Amino acid sequence: MKKHPLLLWAFIGILFVEIPPPLYSQEVVAGGNRDIVFLVDSTMGSLSMVSLRDFIKRFVEPWIVGPNAVQVGIALFSSSPSLQMDLNSHGTKESLVAALGEIKATPGQTVNIGAALDFVRSNMLQPEKGSRLQQGVPQLILLVTSKKSSDVVEQPAWALKQMGVLTLAAGSRAADELELKQIALADQLVFMTRDFKSLFGNPREIVDALSTLTGVTATEVPSESVEAISPTTKTKVARDIVFLLDGSDHVGSGNFPSVRDFIINVVNRLDVRPEGVQIGLMQFAEHPKVEFYLKSYDNKQDIVNRTSELSLSGGSVLNTGAALNSALIHMFQQSSGSRRRQGVQQVLVLITGGPANDQFNSVADKLVLDGVLAITVSSGQADENQLRSIALIPGFMVFHKTNFSDLPALAELIIPLILTDVDAKEPEEIS
Structure with a gap:
């Protein structure tokens, strides 16, 4: 895995020509409030899921968890997404860590990452679910997948970028690196590995990104479905x-x-x-x-x-x-x-x-x-x-x-x- 200076991330917004520059700006600021959603491929295996749970536990250890600090949400996905915890489900670090034991792997051959991204956007990044997007709090998603998506990811990823969401992607085994680069905010935020145990055992780059990336996000949350706001799809019909x-x-x-x-x-x-x-x-x-x-x-x-x-x-x-x-x-x-x-x-x-x-x-x-x-x-x-x-x-x-x-x-x-x-x-x- 290549090392990328964190200062480069201060400028990654301009790499995406489809995102108007005024939508949000990037800067590197350690600490501060942030809403972080872990979007996890539930088919990646039990050992990988254990490694991920341990990573989340270690990641939140130095932080204050709560409505005025760091909030964490988790969603699993295979062919369809499922909510594990909203951003406002756990107001303390102790409650959050205790709930991590309920996050378990499930068997499956198909993953629909596009649908999972859309699920997070429309169901989790909402004020009633704890999202502080409209208050200017950085919104981050860490996508973790072991497979290539069976559905299209471009439009859901585009919709998240339009909102100013900072998306990272970690992939192993059959994950498609080019696909993950479509999803992540920048190529530097794609982390490919042979297995998640090694990645989460030495997660410095991911921790740095989750801890420092911030931005001035859009103040209005798009209310329409991703199909309606995408520039290429035309599925809003009867x-x-x-x-x-x-x-x-x-x-x-x-x-x-x-x-x-x-x-x-x-x-x-x-x-x-x-x-x-x-x-x-x-x-x-x-x-x-x-x-x-x-x-x-x-x-x-x-x-x-x-x-x-x-x-x-x-x-x-x-x-x-x-x-x-x-x-x-x-x-x-x-x-x-x-x-x-x-x-x-x-x-x-x-x-x-x-x-x-x-x-x-x-x-x-x-x-x-x-x-x-x-x-x-x-x-x-x-x-x-x-x-x-x-x-x-x-x-x-x-x-x-x-x-x-x-x-x-x-x-x-x-x-x-x-x-x-x-x-x-x-x-x-x-x-």
């Missing part, structure tokens, strides 16, 4: 999206997390709210089952939480045609939350891992005729010839990956299609 999820043995419990992660990746990139995007989900094998309707949840986090809790229904029979028909009859209805009659684009995303045991070409055709944009995502034993046959139907798009583990990354290809307006006749309510 859509009714139904995921039709193969819960059969063709997917299997070992591959089911990858399927869930694909759905979560798509949801995390959308503007979920009653006037924006609504999400519904059905699972099917021999018989379809509604997991939640379009009207069931009105925010992104509830949908992500519910999707993360899904378990495989199981079964060897896969009646895809019957499931598609059931989605038309039960999901794309006004009583279920559909806004078809208000002209909102209807979208169905079929995710399957096996060959259909019934015919579904005719109902696939009916979906498109009724104004539903239809997308198929498949893997495993799914019959590619069978799926290609429905790809001939105008407005029906088919994606296939050999391995289920490749599905989460497909979200970035699916998003532009979901947001595309398609020409369709005015549908009538299906009875």
Whole structure:
């Protein structure tokens, strides 16, 4: 790891041409009030998590912890983020240190850093959660990850920079250094290591940065979602999206997390709210089952939480045609939350891992005729010839990956299609 003089950090703000220079200025000042959020990859392993807990404990030891000094918040993330402690959860050092024992590693193969950064911005850096951003107190985030993100990080990182948040990033193993440089405020604030035990065992550079970086931050916290304020993305649109999820043995419990992660990746990139995007989900094998309707949840986090809790229904029979028909009859209805009659684009995303045991070409055709944009995502034993046959139907798009583990990354290809307006006749309510 290269040594970088701390005085260089006094000028790192000007390295980012997309950040207007007047937004905040950097200076090196040891001590003082600061709000620090540790954003931690929960899949990095138990030994690494122990090293991180010990590091946080040692880091706060010389500080005064409280609402008029240093505050610490912690969030974990894998495919979705979870709050461990808000900035104002612990008003004393003793309380904070005692709570560190609850921070534990969890298994997982996918991390969505973009969603985690957005979670911190919209849920933790808020006055009611203890953030003193509007009082000019430096806001710092230390991102710790062992993997490359499965979602896009550019827009969430950009939004944090616009707020004047000082972001550092530490990565090991499969973490992507170039990606972390997109996230961190400057390249000097990216710390790559073979393992976190060695990094946190000799953390002088990180400690110096967390202890000395400060700045005059923006006085107004952006209230819009990252999708709305980003310069490149255009996801602030209205859509009714139904995921039709193969819960059969063709997917299997070992591959089911990858399927869930694909759905979560798509949801995390959308503007979920009653006037924006609504999400519904059905699972099917021999018989379809509604997991939640379009009207069931009105925010992104509830949908992500519910999707993360899904378990495989199981079964060897896969009646895809019957499931598609059931989605038309039960999901794309006004009583279920559909806004078809208000002209909102209807979208169905079929995710399957096996060959259909019934015919579904005719109902696939009916979906498109009724104004539903239809997308198929498949893997495993799914019959590619069978799926290609429905790809001939105008407005029906088919994606296939050999391995289920490749599905989460497909979200970035699916998003532009979901947001595309398609020409369709005015549908009538299906009875």
